[in-house]
Amino acid sequence: MEKNVIFALYTFSTMMKKTILLLVAALCGVLTAAAQDLIVKTDATKVEAKVTEITPDAVRYKRFSNPDGPTYVLPVADIDYIQYANGEKERFRAAETVPATPLTPATPVGEAPVAAAPAAQAPVQQAAPVQYVAKEYQIGEFYDQNGVKGVVCMLTEDRRHGLIISLDEIYLPWSEFRKPDLRVAGADDRIDGMGNMEKVAAYIAENNLAWDDFPAFKWCRDKGEGWYLPAIDELLTIGHNYNGGTRxxxxxxxxxxxxxxxxxxxxxxxxxxxxxxSSTEKDEKEAYTTHTGIEPPYVIEIPKYNKFLVRAVRKF
Known part of the structure; x- marks a missing residue:
């Protein structure tokens, strides 16, 4: 009888251990699935993200809540550190160092002095984290970062970010539709060319069309992630900057x-x-165009099915 009780207790204990191990493994799997990068900015705000690219100037990431959404750019100077999904932490701002003060042990009163121990080695100072200096760009400067090439054509106020224009150009129609099949794609934004690209993409999906039906957009899109056909106001600004900021x-x-x-x-x-x-359409027949000369008119409407010059742009 006593042996049966001992055997039952041993069996129960073994089963409990296996159950606990299974629960721990499941919990680790959940935590791994939910792993994410955490960007902590210098103002202590936190961004849950999936970091996609780090350059000396900026960190590119997608929001963890929307991994298929747009790519965001954050200057390195605005980042304190990044806590990666694997637990590693990378600091981007040097911590203030306080010089170590050597400690002198006190000798109790009446105690015979003891032979001095070998002198302690001076504490080794750790090298401060590398500080990146964000580059400031100029209009008309060649841009070449991570395989992305172009010429800077627009800049933010701090001159660290902006827009580049493609090195090449091509003659293409805006779209292939002619009478009686003229149509409005909804790309009516005058300032946001990327927004117009997204509207055209939605129109293609909703109407069972193809990018080949919109040759100018397809050519820009085929250059890779981030490239798009600029809106009319973006093209106008590029024309002004091309001429030194004024016409x-x-x-x-x-x-x-x-x-x-x-x-x-x-x-x-x-x-x-x-x-x-430009990517901005006027109506079912025409889209807005512009030139880079100094003589007006700067904007005219041209039938979408005609072939005119196309250049792609990309934010950096």
Whole structure:
């Protein structure tokens, strides 16, 4: 009888251990599935994210709650540290170091002095984390980062981010639809070319169409992630910047700097005589276009099925 009781207790204890191990394994699996990167900014705000790219200037990431959404860019200077999903922590801001004060042990009163121990080695100072200096760009400067190449055509106020334009250009129609099949795709935003690209993508999906039906958009999209056909106001700003920031007078030096950056890196100079298609449509028949010359009119409407120049842009 006593042996049966002992055997039952042993069996129960073994089963409990196996159950606990299974629960721990399941919990680890859940935690792993929910793993995410945590970006902590210098102002202590936190961003739950999936980091996709780190450069000396910026960190690119997608929000953890929307992994298929847009890619965001955060300057390295605004980041304190990143806690990665595997538990590793990378600091981007050097911590303040306080010099160590050597400790001198007190000798009790009346106690015979003891032979001095070997001198302690001086504490080894750890090297401060590398500090990256964010680059400031200029209009007309060649941009080459992580395989992305173009010429800077728009800048933010801090000159660290902006827009680049493709080195090449091509003659293409905005869309292939003609009478009686003219249609409005909904790409009516004047300032957000990427937004127009998303509207065209939705229109294609809803109407069982293909990107081949929108050649100008397809050419920009085929350049890779982030490239798009600029909106009309973006193209107008590019035209002003190409001419030195104004079209009131001719600035050949600014244009030459811009064109040299294109040509010297295997691209083609901007055309001042031919209109460029924007992604902004006027109606079912026409889309807005502009040129880079100094003489108005700067904006005219052209049938979408006609072939005009196309350049792609990308944010950085």
């Amino acid at each position: 009131i007078h001719s600035n050949r030096q600014a244009r030459n700097r811009f064109n040299d950056a294109l040509k010297d890196n295997g691209g083609k100079r901007m055309d001042r005589l031919v209109y460029y298609f």
